[in-house]
Amino acid sequence: MADSSPATDTPGTPEAFGPDLAEVFGPAAADGGPELVQLLTPEGERRHHPEFDLDFSAEQIRGFYRDMVLVRRLDVEATALQRHGELGIWAQLLGQEAAQIGAGRALRPQDFVFPTYREHGVAWCRGLDPLRLLGLFRGVDHGDWDPAEHNFGLYTIVIxxxxxxxxGYAMGMQRDGVVGTGDPERDAAVIAHFGDGASSQGDVNEAFIFAASYNAPVVFFCQNNQWAISEPIERQTRIPLYQRALGFGFPGIRVDGNDVLATYAVTQAALQRARDGQGPTFVEAYTYRMGAHTTTDDPTRYRLSADVESWKLKDPIARLEAYLRRNGLVDDGLVDTVKAEADELGERLRAGCTSMPDPQPLDMFDEVYAEVPDELAAQRAGFADYLESFEEARA
Structure with missing residues (x-):
């Protein structure tokens, strides 16, 4: 969590605001602190927790492993496509696979997800074809999946x-009578994903107030990847993020976001609490953004390579594979099979992305309103005349 900027006493630097998190909360805070819920150590050793311990089947854990490997390949492939000019931009999730797969697999079909623009792993868990994501970043659509089909909202760019x-959606669920009925097939909850940088936004804090006031069935899932673009976490808060929830009147918990087992267990408990009508929970998944904020970002300008190297030792996929191998739950054959499946996914994404048809210029007017107002119709006609003028000039 060290800051790569020069040490000065000017406002805006860590020194001007006081000591960093490790000095405030003790050395363990740099690794999430003693309050961190963890079921799997970075070395792949199983731990037990008095509140969030679950018995995972071997098949379930192997499923987590497959999910993370394939989602990482999606991320790597999309990054390469952007570098080759096939995508306009890409928001990487490298290093955050466990946080997203753990949270995504804890959902029930009737739950609803509100993502940012980085929840590729959660989209995978909801059954969304990754090519639908690439269409958005290629600029051929504005996100063309039906949110109701997968109970997965469109990507939100506004932080x-x-x-x-x-x-608001969770409050609507209350009024629809699908919260606290005791029927596991009916009771539903909402999960909202956001990052540590977004936690400083007014919209997020206003949402906390409404959720607490109306006891809304919503889980606020914050992936604290240590960096709000180029601003480190110690410039955003003087306390661990999960503790902010207490000021709004609902519980918060910090989980090891590189531990897919712990993330699943904590998110499952928070979602069930919401479904039961007990209100919101703040989950802080303590992880690290191994790559850039987006492909337009250069993280080497503001963070130390030593920090990245230390977090590589906590890689969520390597951690789970170590556990699987240590307990004889996976062999080279299964690992090779998953790798081959990842290669096939990569080939499908490359072929599918490059074959996407370009949209027609007038298409952008078609899905703005259900009933096109006169003003928009006039704008469309004017733009059509403008485009036609080029055809006349070429004739």
Missing amino acids: GAQCLHAT
Whole structure:
């Protein structure tokens, strides 16, 4: 968590605001602190927790492993496509696979997800074809999946806005009578994903207020990847993020976001609490953004390579594979099979992305309103005349 900027006493630097988190909360805070819920150590050793311990089947754990490997390949492939000019931009999730797969697999079909623009792993868990994501970043659509089909909202680019949307949707669930009925096939909850940087946004804090006031069935899932683009976490808060929830009147918990087992267990408990009508929970998944904020970002300008190297030792996929191998739950054959499946996914994504048809210029007017107002119709006609003028000039 060290800051790569020069040490000065000017406002805006860590020194001006006081000591860093490790000095405030003790050395363990740099690794998440003693309050961190963890079921799997970075070395792949199983731990037990008095509140969040679950018995995972071998098949379930192997499923987590497959999910993370394939989602990482999706991320690597999309990054390469952007570098080759096939995508306009890409928001990487490298290093955050466990946080997203753990949270995504804890959902029930009737739950609803409000993502940011980085929840590729959660989209995978909801059954969304990754090519639908690439269409958005290629610029051939604005996100063309039906949110109701997968109970997975469209990507939200405006930082933090989805938390208000999620809270409102959760309040609607209350009024629809699908919360606290005791029927596991009926009771539903909402989860809102956001990052540590978004936690400083007014929309997020307003969502906390409404959720607490109305006891809304929503889980606020914060992936604290240590960096709000180029701003480190110690410039955003003086306390661990999960502790902010207490100020709004609902519980918060910090989980090891590189531990897929712990993330699943904590998210499952928070979602069930919401479904039972007990209100919101703040989950802080303590992880690290191994790559850039987006492909337009250069993280080497503001963070130390030593930090990245230390977090590589906590890689969520390597951690789970170590556990599987140590307990005889996986062999080279299964690992090779998953790798081959990842290669096939990569080939499908490359072929599918490059074959996407370009949209027609007038298409952008088609899905703005259900009933096109006169003003928009006039704008469309004017733009059509403008485009036609080029055809006349070429004739």
